[in-house]
Amino acid sequence: MKYSTLFGKTTKSAPHDAQSTNARLLTQAGFINQLMAGVYTYLPLGLRVLKKIQDIVRGEMNALGAQEIYMPALHPKDIYDTTGRWDKIDVLFKLEGHGEKEYALGSTHEEVVTPLVQQYIRSYKDLPMAVYQIQDKFRNEPRAKSGLLRGREFSMKDLYSFHTSEEDFLQFYERAKQAYLNVFRRCGLDAMIVEAGGGVFSKFSHEFQVATENGEDLVYRCACGFAQNREIAEVKAGDPCPSCQKGIIEEIKTIEVGNIFPLKTRFTDAFGFKVAGPNNEMMEVVMGCYGIGPSRVMGSIVEVHHDERGMIWPKQTAPFAVQLISLSSKDATLRENIEETCASLEKDLEASGVEVLWDDRDAGAGEKFADADLIGIPLRIVVSEKTLAEESVEWKERSETQSRFVKLADIIEEINEVTFLDRKTKTAHA
């Protein structure tokens, strides 16, 4: 795609309340645009990233055997009356429709998914089963100042699992942990599993936390794998590790990128959801819920992967694999040659499954390089008078400082050898 025609170019101005790195860089690079605090439009570059993250999440959920559904955001009040949460969820947006009917905007979907599954699942033979959705959630946050990390409207993947026993639930819970670690690894995030409190439902839950100096959470952890969040931590920095007895606890700043909860029978009991057992006795249904916010993951990637010049996208989440830059010449013939070389390169790269953003603007090298660094596409390929004289391009990885010349004739081969670029793959209707 030609950068000259892309909607959402780079801009020098950051949002006036952009206190967070992710909001500032994503805005300046033309990925997102703030409509109001905590509420953003995804511009073409940002939407490409968001969809890639959603597709990674979708793939791992499908591999887990969960089935994708899509539940509404608009909820009737009565389902919250059943669980007693109408006044307990403090971030619930409430509104009124015709006939004084009261609605809430979904901040979570236990009240919808539990009676939904109850309508179709009648026997222990149908369990375990799990459904998930990727959908927008709404939260009436008093403060929303962390860019994509804490929004009033945000993308969420919520998975719900249903089981006839605690043992079966725990087995699935461990598999879900692995699926979550896969998601974060594919998104370029090194997530750790952290023990957290269970809230009103359970004794424990787990968070997935990513270390970063701008993190708003604190985690106490040991090299052995022991990690507790601030709320439940029984240790402090410098303490001996209560788990391995050998290591020393360190305190690190983190961002939470996912969490998983045992819900026991909190919601199935409220809706009277039981299934028929082997001897036709009624069995309790044990439930778990598992959340990842794709938009929050997007913000977290930026918090972790950036430098003073801009973002550095991990390969599977980059909006494009290659940023092609043509530097114009004063000589008309050379100018045409540069143009044609770029057009042909773009075609060849796209044909071999490499997505290309071509900065074809009539602008100087300084501006184009600065914009490429800000946007953070993994590989920059420059075509100019100088490179053409060598029948080459200048090849520079965003994460490296050095560039090198690569012969035009060798580019496709070189591209096929690198491991830091993502390729378009067949995606089925999942």
Added chain:
Amino acid sequence: MKYSTLFGKTTKSAPHDAQSTNARLLTQAGFINQLMAGVYTYLPLGLRVLKKIQDIVRGEMNALGAQEIYMPALHPKDIYDTTGRWDKIDVLFKLEGHGEKEYALGSTHEEVVTPLVQQYIRSYKDLPMAVYQIQDKFRNEPRAKSGLLRGREFSMKDLYSFHTSEEDFLQFYERAKQAYLNVFRRCGLDAMIVEAGGGVFSKFSHEFQVATENGEDLVYRCACGFAQNREIAEVKAGDPCPSCQKGIIEEIKTIEVGNIFPLKTRFTDAFGFKVAGPNNEMMEVVMGCYGIGPSRVMGSIVEVHHDERGMIWPKQTAPFAVQLISLSSKDATLRENIEETCASLEKDLEASGVEVLWDDRDAGAGEKFADADLIGIPLRIVVSEKTLAEESVEWKERSETQSRFVKLADIIEEINEVTFLDRKTKTAHA
């Protein structure tokens, strides 16, 4: 995919207020589930259909040169104050956040897209340009009784185009018409372009209407292509056609599946959105908007394509291409043979890009055939004692009444010859 493990099986009970064919059939077949009037969950089968329709729309919008973005559903009040529509849009859901801030839920996005585009587009050289999104809209409908045809929450594709002249706008408007006709054709809908009123913005607009006996709209049309909707019709049934002077006007019941509007400078004026012209003079920006509701299209397909036994999905929108049915045997060896034949068929078909739903349940032929007819997948392939004795399967198209035997060895070849099935194709991140 095995039907035994699919979430959302067929059910005999229709929603108690299902007055519409689409709500009844989609619910009974396990495609959707009503949470409340006008608000539905998409179960796995329904979500597959919805995504296919959204992908068709996305493909045609991209081909038109429009760029995909994703705007928020939560809107601040001030943007409606600017256009004076806060109290004029009667279906606007309104809600309150912290600090007595007032929000609306998007029923349309002119108030968001206009100032958004204004931030990035400064020069006449950047026009024309068009952006679209596929996103959920909310409407506080007093009555919502037509299933997916009129929802309180529904999927919408809204496209907005920006131009420096009326002529340029009209050129794009005609191209958008063709893109819309492509969308409906690919969805198996024979849509006609109907003249409609322009509301407060313009003298005219156009609707895309599909003839069906359950339609809630009325259109007056002639075979020559002349067609007007009920609101603006200057003719009645039996009148001579005012356009061709030869034909006779007929009155037909229809469903509206899309509409396109000239907005002139109604919104760009309100936001003071002008661009710099060739001589640095400020130029007005002319705007158009173009809507298709993928969920409404899904409901319309069912209204048009069904019989007394169930739905009949057009190929590009079918949840699966083939419904494979194994009929069990009392003989253990035969039973195993049937099972193995189906497993191998499913594998071969999927490998050649044909999506298969395999009804592997321990149920009788009557129940399985009735469910297959209700679900409406284009091709039914049955494997039983009887067919295996002939080294064959029973092959029946949903739209036909006759079935025939096809040799197991010939199935892939036969499949490759049929034109009524859709194949998985490479889909890129758009």
